[in-house]
Amino acid sequence: MTDPISRLTGKRPRHGSPEQIAGEERLERQTDEGAQELRPTKLKEVVLAGGPWPEMDDPGSTMLINMGPQHPSTHGVLRIMLELDSEVVIQAKPVVGYLHTGMEKTGEELTYVQGSTNVTRMDYASPLANELVFSLAVENLLDLEMPPRVRWMRMMLVELSRMASHLLFQATNGMDLGAVSMIIYGWREREEVLRFLERVTGLRMNHNFIRPGGLAADLHDGWQEDVLNVCDLVEEGVQEYDDLLSANPIWLERTVGVGKITTEQAIALGATGPILRSTGFAWDLRKSQAVDLPYDEVDFDVIYTSNGDVFDRYRIRLYEILESVKIVRQCVARMPPGDYRVQDLKVTPPPRARIDESMEALIHHFKLFTEGFKVPPGETYVAVESPRGEIGCYLVSDGTGKPMRLHIRGPSFYNLQSMAPMMEGSMVADGVAIISSVDPIMGEVDR
Amino acid sequence: MADETPREDGHEDDVEAVPAPPSDEVAAAVLERFPGTVFHESHGQPVVYVDRAVWAELARFLRDEQQFTMCMDITAVDHLLDAGRVDLPGVEYERFEVVGNFLSHPRNRRIRTICQVPVGELSVASVSDTYPGVNFAEREVWDLYGIAFDGHPDLTRILMPDDWVGHPLRKDDPPGRIPVTFKEDNPNR
Incomplete structure (x- = not known):
């Protein structure tokens, strides 16, 4: 848990029967970009919002920031993970499921x-x-x-x-x-x-x-x-x-x-x-x-x-x-x-x-x-x-x-x-x- | 199977006869390209039951050769305890079905493809490289049914929380209930 992205997402420990956990692990193996994870494109140094700020002379660093799910302009509970290079969006990933009611x-x-x-x-x-x-x-x-x-x-x-x-x-x-x-x-x-x-x-x-x-x-x-x-x-x-x-x-x-x-x-x-x-x-x-x-x-x-x-x-x-x-x-x-x-x-x-x-x-x-x-x-x-x-x-x-x-x-x-x-x-x-x-x-x- | 029952009309030659070609031209092309496919007209809509092994190839065929520009939807059905399942000759039914709905804008027609997924091997090839728009839909099927899509770029839960155990739309995953508590049940009252 040393890399900053998993610290950001803070995955909780899994529980359940061994088969279920095996199924979940299979899921993780197939995943290279998790629902709660956003893999930065220009990975030199990833800085979390609110974390230590990058050196200003480092042009390659990008920032991951969450927009939503409580942002007023996301029309409800949409969450978007943004990778930003200063003000410019490099990639955006919508994360949904906050209103799932079955x-x-x-x-x-x-x-x-x-x-x-x-x-x-x-x-x-x-x-x-x-x-x-x-x-x-x-x-x-x-x-x-x-x-x-x-x-x-x-x-x-x-x-x-x-x-x-x-x-x-x-x-x-x-x-x-x-x-x-x-x-x-x-x-x-x-x-x-x-x-x-x-x-x-x-x-x-x-x-x-x-x-x-x-x-x-x-x-x-x-x-x-x-x-x-x-x-x-x-x-x-x-x-x-x-x-x-x-x-x-x-x-x-x-x-x-x-x-x-x-x-x-x-x-x-x-x-x-x-x-x-x-x-x-x-x-x-x-x-x-x-x-x-x-x-x-x-x-x-x-x-x-x-x-x-x-x-x-x-x-x-x-x-x-x-x-x-x-x-x-x-x-x-x-x-x-x-x-x-x-x-x-x-x-x-x-x-x-x-x-x-x-x-x-x-x-x-x-x-x-x-x-x-x-x-x-x-x-x-x-x-x-x-x-x-x-x-x-x-x-x-x-x-x-x-x-x-x-x-x-x-x-x-x-x-x-x-x-x-x-x-x-x-x-x-x-x-x-x-x-x-x-x-x-x-x-x-x-x- | 139906072939073993004696036929009343007495046309013994017809027992092994090829069924009539489907009324839908796309389905006819699919049947010609993928032998073993079964055509069914469901309430005026063409449906083809294909083998699980050709699922991704079929999607490419529909897009590249039949002008099916958009995959409208990928979903799944759990047929556990289904007493009234439509029984078509030639289809080997399994518990799960993965269903794809395709739309052709230039030809203004639709087709539905269905493949059977056995419980022992819950996976289908992903069509997200052919139709990138099914990314969310395949994640939803994985999330709610536990059917994996091989080759999907990002197969994770989408609607349920990441640490959820189980796949809620399966028929053996019962909906939760909040037990009713009566006044006299509470000793502190």
């Missing part, structure tokens, strides 16, 4: 009816996208076809969720870069969207509204007026942000040319969503592979730019809000009548009024919400475009009422890996802009 394990213990309550807490900034992808996966295993109103309502709600998520990004991104009034403005418009979602679903976040088999309830009377009002407010807000930031010289100084990434890098690292689109590659699952949602019937554009820097990712998210507004307006105009859930007695609980008059309906309701419904054996992978990129659900059923395996491919989990090439060679202060522009949601990364 949601995939929990998902195996919950019935399919309860499942959407669990997944909605993963990407907590756009919960409806999680519920949607889970519900679509379950419905795919059940071979259920959704009525048109369900598909349109889902599309509208997911777009509203995207607006809320991107408005949150505008707020925090502005604050991270010193435009502190943005946090007030972004929150103001996001709150309007959340207020509408609260009227529809009953909750501001973690709605549990999109469920396998349809939705929890129908839209309230007069929802058209409410949602159009929200659209107007959001459009005004976006115009305001655009006026404030897009031509602001300080903003441009902080963002243009910072954190560049190429299309090849983004594709190789599995980055999706605004990061991939900012490199000049117009890939959006809403256009190319819209699973069971009527995106082909509405008119909207895929926003993409070609510089791959922080400014482009900001612009893409800003204008995507307007595209979502466009989709929501079309949903208001064209929302088909009909049922808000599929009428399949296997998955749909009886209407509330029937429970008061029918014993069978009561039993049916009780069984659905205690045992849940059984899903035939099989496996499926369903992906939709969440505000952060491709969110996928890999679901394996063994024929019982609970999933055998529930895996969510979180876009932030993959997008985080693209942060390292963006940060290398930039200044530490730009690092904050880069973290913010990747827009990671740690609940989804750690699950």
Whole structure:
């Protein structure tokens, strides 16, 4: 334990059965760069932050420094290990897991009816996208076809969720870069969207509204007026942000040319969503592979730019809000009548009024919400475009009422890996802009 | 196996017949390149069950010859106590499965590859040199299932603490419970 890196990480002694320890040792043999260790590139002398300072005339020495997990601009509990040469980042390594709550394990213990309550807490900034992808996966295993109103309502709600998520990004991104009034403005418009979602679903976040088999309830009377009002407010807000930031010289100084990434890098690292689109590659699952949602019937554009820097990712998210507004307006105009859930007695609980008059309906309701419904054996992978990129659900059923395996491919989990090439060679202060522009949601990364 | 059961239609020639070529062109190419691969269409999605030995070679084949530009996801499934497992002829099932989901941007299609991992030898070749983006995903599988990826540059725990013992997503790793304490259980009260 003489080298400074292991003193920094302070590994605790291992405990467990001999086989387990043998397994762990095998792990260590295979590792040359541990999760908690960062191997310096220019190893002449490594100096720990707070440790003895290097001789100033030694140009080769680098410094290892931890950013996070409690740093305010790391959006939750992201930790990044940085190797610095004075102010310049030589390498960056994201360390995750601080918010791991075992949601995939929990998902195996919950019935399919309860499942959407669990997944909605993963990407907590756009919960409806999680519920949607889970519900679509379950419905795919059940071979259920959704009525048109369900598909349109889902599309509208997911777009509203995207607006809320991107408005949150505008707020925090502005604050991270010193435009502190943005946090007030972004929150103001996001709150309007959340207020509408609260009227529809009953909750501001973690709605549990999109469920396998349809939705929890129908839209309230007069929802058209409410949602159009929200659209107007959001459009005004976006115009305001655009006026404030897009031509602001300080903003441009902080963002243009910072954190560049190429299309090849983004594709190789599995980055999706605004990061991939900012490199000049117009890939959006809403256009190319819209699973069971009527995106082909509405008119909207895929926003993409070609510089791959922080400014482009900001612009893409800003204008995507307007595209979502466009989709929501079309949903208001064209929302088909009909049922808000599929009428399949296997998955749909009886209407509330029937429970008061029918014993069978009561039993049916009780069984659905205690045992849940059984899903035939099989496996499926369903992906939709969440505000952060491709969110996928890999679901394996063994024929019982609970999933055998529930895996969510979180876009932030993959997008985080693209942060390292963006940060290398930039200044530490730009690092904050880069973290913010990747827009990671740690609940989804750690699950 | 199914071949030994007498067939009612009486076509004895068909007993050893080659199964119909898969409806998916990529899967057909995979079957031609890697004999022994089994094709399955799962709810409209093409799935190929490949041998564990060709796992990394298959990834290179998909990227270099079939234009599969992105590996969306690598994950694993523990089939311990799985009563309802889909039984395909030609697949020798093991307890663990490693699953890869691939996406081709130019061809706008997906394919899923699955390989079986026996309990005695929990390792698969890493595809992180072909698709660097699976780095985190393979670490996650190692962390939660204990399946090692040979050739991975940095195979360490990612979600669990470094000194954690066990692999929590395995079916024989029970979820923890906090015991319920009743008032009368506490003698000091």
